[in-house]
Amino acid sequence: MFNKIKKWLEVRIGLDDLTRTQLTEYRVPKNVNIFATLGFVALAGYALEVISGIFLLIYYTPHPDHAFRSVQDIMTRVPYGWLFRQMHVMGSNILIAVVMLHMVTVFLMGNYKRPRELTWVGGGLMLLVTLTFGLSGYLLPWTQLSYWATTVVTSMPTAFPYVGDFIARLLRGGDYISGITLGRFFALHIAILPPVFLSLIALHLFLIRRIGISATPFGTSDEEKRPLTEYKKKTYPDGSPYYPYFFRKQLLMVMIYVAVMFFLITFMPAMFSPDEANTPANPLKTPFHIRPEWYFLAPYQMLKLIPNKFLGISIQIILVGIFLLWPFLDSQKEKNVFKRPVLRGVFTFLLALWVVLMFWGKY
Amino acid sequence: MKRRNFFKLLLAFLGSISFASFAYPLIRFLAPPGLEAKTKKLSLSKGEIPVGSAKNIVFNNTPAIIINRTDKGLVALSKICTHLGCIVEYNRDKNRLLCPCHAGVYDLEGNVLSGPPPRPLQKLPLKVEGETIVIG
Numbered sequence: 276m277f278n279k280i281k282k283w284l285e286v287r288i289g290l291d292d293l294t295r296t297q298l299t300e301y302r303v304p305k306n307v308n309i310f311a312t313l314g315f316v317a318l319a320g321y322a323l324e325v326i327s328g329i330f331l332l333i334y335y336t337p338h339p340d341h342a343f344r345s346v347q348d349i350m351t352r353v354p355y356g357w358l359f360r361q362m363h364v365m366g367s368n369i370l371i372a373v374v375m376l377h378m379v380t381v382f383l384m385g386n387y388k389r390p391r392e393l394t395w396v397g398g399g400l401m402l403l404v405t406l407t408f409g410l411s412g413y414l415l416p417w418t419q420l421s422y423w424a425t426t427v428v429t430s431m432p433t434a435f436p437y438v439g440d441f442i443a444r445l446l447r448g449g450d451y452i453s454g455i456t457l458g459r460f461f462a463l464h465i466a467i468l469p470p471v472f473l474s475l476i477a478l479h480l481f482l483i484r485r486i487g488i489s490a491t492p493f494g495t496s497d498e499e500k501r502p503l504t505e506y507k508k509k510t511y512p513d514g515s516p517y518y519p520y521f522f523r524k525q526l527l528m529v530m531i532y533v534a535v536m537f538f539l540i541t542f543m544p545a546m547f548s549p550d551e552a553n554t555p556a557n558p559l560k561t562p563f564h565i566r567p568e569w570y571f572l573a574p575y576q577m578l579k580l581i582p583n584k585f586l587g588i589s590i591q592i593i594l595v596g597i598f599l600l601w602p603f604l605d606s607q608k609e610k611n612v613f614k615r616p617v618l619r620g621v622f623t624f625l626l627a628l629w630v631v632l633m634f635w636g637k638y
Numbered sequence: 639m640k641r642r643n644f645f646k647l648l649l650a651f652l653g654s655i656s657f658a659s660f661a662y663p664l665i666r667f668l669a670p671p672g673l674e675a676k677t678k679k680l681s682l683s684k685g686e687i688p689v690g691s692a693k694n695i696v697f698n699n700t701p702a703i704i705i706n707r708t709d710k711g712l713v714a715l716s717k718i719c720t721h722l723g724c725i726v727e728y729n730r731d732k733n734r735l736l737c738p739c740h741a742g743v744y745d746l747e748g749n750v751l752s753g754p755p756p757r758p759l760q761k762l763p764l765k766v767e768g769e770t771i772v773i774g
Contacts, residue, residue: 355663
């Protein structure tokens with residue numbers, strides 16, 4: 276039976292050739308490490324977000340009078356609604372952690388270097404879109420936390436002269452957060468961002484396959500030494516087949532990801548929901564200690580520390596620009612971070628700064 | 639049994655369990671919420687429906703009608719047409735219940751006179767206790 280289906284498909288789409296060239300004969304370098312699987316884990320995590328999100332959409336009502344109630348109903352009355360909502364919430368948080376780890380390891384291995392600058396830029400844009408996903412999804416439960424966090428964030432553009440106020444009003448659909456904002460953020464979260472994100476995924480994956488996966492710099496590296504003036508796909512004739520060897524490794528990491536997710540759902544269900552996340556939004560009363568999610572804490576603390584509002588936000592934007600264009604700014608041929616003491620020092624400093632600011636922002 | 643086949647079986651078994659543990663919550667999640675079968679009685683006073691008139695009610699989430707017929711007295715009928723579920727309307731002049739969708743015609747007993755409906759309209763139990771009409 277199974278063979279019959281396979282044969283039927285074979286005649287129509289040439290499955291054998293496809294699996295051979297893309298899976299079994301597609302080879303990855305022998306010394307590939309566990310960090311090379313993180314992109315795939317992030318992709319799987321994103322797929323889980325999509326699936327659980329679609330389930331939530333069935334019961335969620337995007338209206339200020341009903342949003343909070345409908346989320347409460349999903350959590351308490353819909354059979355297993357709590358499971359899908361927790362998967363969505365926990366998943367979003369650990370997904371962002373995985374994406375950040377992916378970024379850091381790619382950076383350390385120098386895999387963004389020529390000819391892979393565009394892959395890095397695409398990935399950087401994906402990180403920004405992912406953070407926008409987090410930001411827009413945050414408002415949807417219409418809690419005190421989401422209402423006031425969104426108030427703070429949408430007020431940020433007002434630091435810019437002339438256009439700032441207009442941008443802020445455009446984001447909010449008015450002078451303050453209202454049902455109009457909820458509608459906008461809902462559209463952003465479920466209809467505008469997904470296709471944008473999917474296009475970026477397609478670009479990212481296309482480039483990885485087109486240029487060839489990057490060798491880890493530890494040990495031998497050959498290609499990066501020569502001047503790259505023409506297109507050449509990097510292949511590994513002596514590497515191990517992607518399927519089943521590397522694919523199995525990726526699958527193991529995805530299983531670990533899911534296991535962590537369910538561990539958190541089971542033993543720390545309230546990890547990302549303080550009291551303010553369980554009270555309905557009240558536009559007339561700002562709660563104390565209003566804080567963004569952990570992944571925004573460091574930039575948030577930086578904003579609080581810099582006395583000039585315009586300067587603070589400009590610095591943030593410049594930093595994002597540097598981050599996106601980093602491959603074009605780093606002209607060193609050497610990929611191995613262990614042979615680049617200055618870069619290592621700067622990186623360690625930035626990482627420490629991020630962690631310190633994050634914990635500082637928390638208290 | 640070969641070791642390889644044993645592991646294949648084991649994988650299939652564990653895989654099925656994992657799949658089921660996700661499929662079951664999903665089916666429960668998507669299943670329509672159970673309607674509490676409210677067999678509550680509905681009572682209204684007799685004075686509300688003089689002879690020759692009718693009153694629309696909702697009984698157990700079902701749109702229904704109580705008609706005080708000139709010849710045979712009170713009757714309570716479900717308004718759901720037995721053809722494809724449209725809502726029939728009481729026509730006082732013709733003494734008929736007409737379905738707007740596919741021209742089903744019922745008499746005031748709920749019997750089909752013409753059109754596609756396969757069965758008479760569902761009758762609701764109706765009792766008169768003194769001055770009160772009790773449905774259910």
